[in-house]
Amino acid sequence: MKNHLFFLSALILTACQDSSYNKIRNYLDTIEIVDTHEHIQVPGDSAAFHLFDKVSYFPSDMASAGLPSYKADNKNGFDPEKVWEHFGKNYNYSRATSYHEQFMNTLRILYDFDKPFLEKEDIKPLYDRMLANNYRNYDQWFAEVYKKGRFKTMILDQYWDHFNTDIDTSYFKLVCNINTLVMLVSEAAAEKKVTNEQELFRLLKNREVSAANLDEYLSIVNSVLDIFKKKGAVCIKNTLAYSRTLYFEDISYEDASSIYNKQGELDWAERKKLEDFIFHHIIQQAIKLDLPVQIHTGYLAGNNSRLDNGQPMKLLNLFLRYPKVRFSIFHGGYPWTGDFVAIGKNFTNIHLDLVWLPQISKTEAVSTLHEMLDAVPYNKIMWGGDVSWIGDSIGSLELAKEVVATVLSERVDKGWMTEELAIEIAGRIFRDNARDFFRF
Numbered sequence: 108m109k110n111h112l113f114f115l116s117a118l119i120l121t122a123c124q125d126s127s128y129n130k131i132r133n134y135l136d137t138i139e140i141v142d143t144h145e146h147i148q149v150p151g152d153s154a155a156f157h158l159f160d161k162v163s164y165f166p167s168d169m170a171s172a173g174l175p176s177y178k179a180d181n182k183n184g185f186d187p188e189k190v191w192e193h194f195g196k197n198y199n200y201s202r203a204t205s206y207h208e209q210f211m212n213t214l215r216i217l218y219d220f221d222k223p224f225l226e227k228e229d230i231k232p233l234y235d236r237m238l239a240n241n242y243r244n245y246d247q248w249f250a251e252v253y254k255k256g257r258f259k260t261m262i263l264d265q266y267w268d269h270f271n272t273d274i275d276t277s278y279f280k281l282v283c284n285i286n287t288l289v290m291l292v293s294e295a296a297a298e299k300k301v302t303n304e305q306e307l308f309r310l311l312k313n314r315e316v317s318a319a320n321l322d323e324y325l326s327i328v329n330s331v332l333d334i335f336k337k338k339g340a341v342c343i344k345n346t347l348a349y350s351r352t353l354y355f356e357d358i359s360y361e362d363a364s365s366i367y368n369k370q371g372e373l374d375w376a377e378r379k380k381l382e383d384f385i386f387h388h389i390i391q392q393a394i395k396l397d398l399p400v401q402i403h404t405g406y407l408a409g410n411n412s413r414l415d416n417g418q419p420m421k422l423l424n425l426f427l428r429y430p431k432v433r434f435s436i437f438h439g440g441y442p443w444t445g446d447f448v449a450i451g452k453n454f455t456n457i458h459l460d461l462v463w464l465p466q467i468s469k470t471e472a473v474s475t476l477h478e479m480l481d482a483v484p485y486n487k488i489m490w491g492g493d494v495s496w497i498g499d500s501i502g503s504l505e506l507a508k509e510v511v512a513t514v515l516s517e518r519v520d521k522g523w524m525t526e527e528l529a530i531e532i533a534g535r536i537f538r539d540n541a542r543d544f545f546r547f
C-alpha cells in the first residue's frame with residue numbers, strides 16, 4: 108500500500124511539473140521583464156514605518172473594511188501589540204483580496220514567509236527585517252530585489268515629482284507625467300505667470316515664469332516636453348482621471364485664448380476647457396517628438412473616489428482625432444474591461460496594458476486577458492507592476508505571471524492554442540511588446 112501511494116504521488120508530481128501551466132510559468136522565470144509602469148520610491152523616514160504603510164495598495168482594502176487612520180509613533184520603539192490592536196480586525200477581513208495576495212507574494216518570495224496570512228506574532232520579526240532592508244541597507248536591497256525579478260527596465264512615473272528628469276537609467280526609463288502641466292494652466296491664466304511651482308522653475312532654470320498669454324503658456328509646455336525628450340523620456344503619461352474626467356473636448360485656439368485672457372478667477376467650465384485644450388496641444392507635440400502616450404483609465408487607487416472619471420470610452424474623440432499617436436491605455440479600464448478590450452480591438456493606434464489589473468482583481472485579470480486574446484492581436488498587450496516600493500514589484504510580478512500562465516495554460520489545455528504559441532505570447536506580454544511599442 109505504501110509503495111502504491113508513493114508511486115501515485117510521484118506520478119501526480121510528474122504530471123504537475125509537465126503541465127502546460129508549469130511550463131509557461133517556468134518559462135516566465137527565465138526571461139527579462141520590461142516593466143511598462145512603476146512608481147518606485149526610496150522609503151523615506153523610518154520613524155513612521157509600521158509594516159503596513161510600506162505595502163502598495165493593501166492599506167486601502169483595510170480602510171475599505173473600516174480601519175480608522177493611523178499615525179505610527181515609534182519614539183519608544185516599535186510596539187507590535189499596538190499595531191495589531193489597531194490593524195488586526197480589518198487586516199483579517201481583507202485577507203481574501205488580490206491586494207493582500209500581492210503582499211503575501213512579496214513576503215513569501217523575499218522573506219520566506221510561508222503562511223497564507225499574518226498573525227500577531229509575525230509582525231515584529233518581519234518589521235525588523237523590513238526595517239533593515241528598506242532603511243538601513245536600501246541600495247543593496249533594491250539591487251538584489253531588482254535582480255531577483257529579472258527586470259530589464261522599469262518605466263518610472265514620478266507622480267510625486269513631475270518635473271524631475273534625474274533618474275538612475277541603469278534601472279529606470281523616464282516618462283513625462285503631464286498632469287501638472289495641464290492642471291496649472293488655470294492658475295497661470297488667472298495670474299498671467301507661474302508663481303508656485305519650484306520643481307518647474309528648477310527644470311527651466313528660472314525663478315519665475317511669465318505666462319502673459321496662451322502662447323507663452325504653450326511655450327512653457329513645449330519647453331518641458333523638449334527637455335524630457337532630450338533627457339531620454341520614452342513616453343508621455345496622463346493620470347488625470349485622479350483629478351477630473353477623461354473627456355477632453357476639442358477646444359479651438361481662439362476660444363482657449365479668450366478664456367485665458369479673461370481677468371480674474373475662471374469658473375469650473377472655463378478651467379476645464381483650458382485643460383482640455385492643453386492636453387490636445389500636448390498630444391500634438393507628442394506626434395512631433397515621436398513619443399507614445401500612456402493614459403490611466405478605470406479604477407482609482409485609494410478610497411472614496413470619483414470612479415466614473417476614468418471610463419475608457421471618454422477617450423474616443425482623442426483616439427479618432429489622433430490616429431498617428433501610439434496610445435497605451437491602462438489597468439484593463441477596470442471595471443469597464445469590456446470597453447477596454449473593444450477599444451484595443453477596434454483601434455489601430457491603441458495598445459492595452461494589463462498593469463495593476465491583477466492586483467485589483469486577479470479573477471477579473473484572468474477573464475479580461477482571456478477576452479483580450481479572443482479579440483485583440485497579442486502584439487498589443489503589455490504589463491507593468493505599478494507599485495511604490497521595490498519589494499512589492501516582486502509580489503506584483505508574481506501575481507501577473509500567475510494570471511498570464513493561468514489564462515494561457517487554460518487555452519492550451521482546451522486545445523485552443525499550442526504550447527509554443529502560449530510561450531510566445533507570454534514573452535510578448537512581459538517583454539517584447541513593450542520593447543517594440545516604446546522602441547528601445
Ligand SMILES: [Zn+2]
Pocket residue numbers: 144145146264493
Ligand atoms: Zn500607476
